[in-house]
Amino acid sequence: MWRWLAVSVLAVNATAQVPSEPDLASGQKLFTSQCALCHGVAGGGGRGPSLTRAKLNHAADDAALREVIKNGIPPEMPGAWQLSAREVANTAAYVKSLGSVPAEPLIGDVSRGARLYEANGCSGCHINGGRGEGFGPELTGIGSKRSAAYLREALRNPAASTPDGFVYVTATTNSGETVRGIRVNEDTFTVQLKDAQGRFHSMSKADLKELRASRKETPMPGYGTRLSSAELEDLVAYLAGLRGKA
Ligand code: HEC
Ligand code: HEC
Numbered sequence: 001m002w003r004w005l006a007v008s009v010l011a012v013n014a015t016a017q018v019p020s021e022p023d024l025a026s027g028q029k030l031f032t033s034q035c036a037l038c039h040g041v042a043g044g045g046g047r048g049p050s051l052t053r054a055k056l057n058h059a060a061d062d063a064a065l066r067e068v069i070k071n072g073i074p075p076e077m078p079g080a081w082q083l084s085a086r087e088v089a090n091t092a093a094y095v096k097s098l099g100s101v102p103a104e105p106l107i108g109d110v111s112r113g114a115r116l117y118e119a120n121g122c123s124g125c126h127i128n129g130g131r132g133e134g135f136g137p138e139l140t141g142i143g144s145k146r147s148a149a150y151l152r153e154a155l156r157n158p159a160a161s162t163p164d165g166f167v168y169v170t171a172t173t174n175s176g177e178t179v180r181g182i183r184v185n186e187d188t189f190t191v192q193l194k195d196a197q198g199r200f201h202s203m204s205k206a207d208l209k210e211l212r213a214s215r216k217e218t219p220m221p222g223y224g225t226r227l228s229s230a231e232l233e234d235l236v237a238y239l240a241g242l243r244g245k246a
Contacts, residue, residue: 027094030087034080035095043098044147047163048077052147054099065092104148106237108230113238116231125196125220129244135182135194136220137163143242151239155232156224159216168217169193171203172210179203183213 032041038048045051058073059065069088072079080088117123123132128139142151153160162168167183171193179201181193191211193201196219205211223232 022093023090024094024097026087027090027092027097030083030091031094034083035091038077040147040150043095045145045150049145050147050150051095052098053144056099062092062096065095069095106148106233106240108233108235108237110234110237110241112231113234113236116227116235117238120223120226128242133198135196135198137166139239139242140244141242143240146239148236148240151236152232155222155227155235157222158218158220159222162215162218166218167213167215168219169214170210170212171201171208173203173207174209176209180219182219 031039031043035043035048038046039051040046043051056065056068059068066088068077069080069091070083080091083091117128122128122139123134125134125136126132126139127134130140146154169181169183169191171179171191173179179193179195181195181201183191184194184200185192189205191203191205191208193203195201223235227235
């Protein structure tokens with residue numbers, strides 16, 4: 001009796017929601033307006049991870065992908081509660097299509113890229129596979145988070161792609177001393193910075209003459225002119241292959 005009831009309810013539902021193909025064009029429009037801000041225009045990554053990957057960590061199948069879009073991943077990824085079920089399905093179909101675009105072929109040489117990484121002082125600012133130090137973001141799993149295009153741009157023009165959470169701050173004390181670093185924490189009365197040597201500075205705001213934060217400023221040098229374009233490609237190939245777990 002129970003089983004029969006369940007089956008008939010399902011049957012009614014199935015006829016109520018006429019199944020139809022998801023609309024990719026509408027999904028792309030929704031993606032551009034609701035998601036690109038964090039995931040990049042073509043899903044190449046930004047504040048949120050790149051979505052141009054065949055396998056997404058949080059979305060093993062279509063249903064899980066729709067769940068992620070609808071409910072988000074607290075605390076950083078907001079749920080798209082404003083979208084209807086149909087719009088969520090269209091957006092999901094578009095996200096899925098991003099993953100089936102073949103990855104951009106990398107023309108660089110990975111082992112040359114690894115040597116360039118060592119020779120250019122990257123380890124002075126980044127941790128990578130447990131080695132290195134400093135205040136840059138960890139690069140251990142960067143290849144599974146960022147597309148090759150994003151990595152290339154991050155090397156050429158670091159200020160254009162500062163990841164969330166990295167705010168470069170200049171603090172000038174009343175006695176005229178200047179400390180520059182990445183903001184680690186800030187509240188009403190104090191601010192904590194980590195400087196280029198990896199040292200922490202905790203300062204009382206009462207002791208500061210000026211506290212200047214800049215989103216568009218970064219201590220990372222641009223490598224577009226320091227390296228040849230072939231070298232840049234080697235470095236991109238090396239970074240794209242870094243897929244370890246941080
Ligand atoms: C405010 C920024 C922001 C917006 C807007 C945003 N996301 Fe995200 N998204 C993130 C962040 C950050 C993560 C990584 C969360 C984590 O892993 O903890 C993420 C993760 C995801 C994931 C999981 C990736 C994986 O590897 O499993 C998918 C899929 C996704 N977002 C799709 C979307 C879609 C589609 C939209 C638009 C409807 C959207 N996001 C809007 C920030 C955002
Ligand atoms: C003086 C310190 C410094 C040096 C040297 C440096 N970086 Fe960075 N790097 C940073 C900081 C800080 C950020 C975060 C702000 C930004 O994006 O500019 C960053 C960001 C990045 C990003 C983007 C990460 C993301 O998730 O968006 C990549 C990739 C990167 N660096 C690679 C490199 C490589 C490769 C080298 C060596 C060729 C290098 N960096 C040298 C400080 C540095």
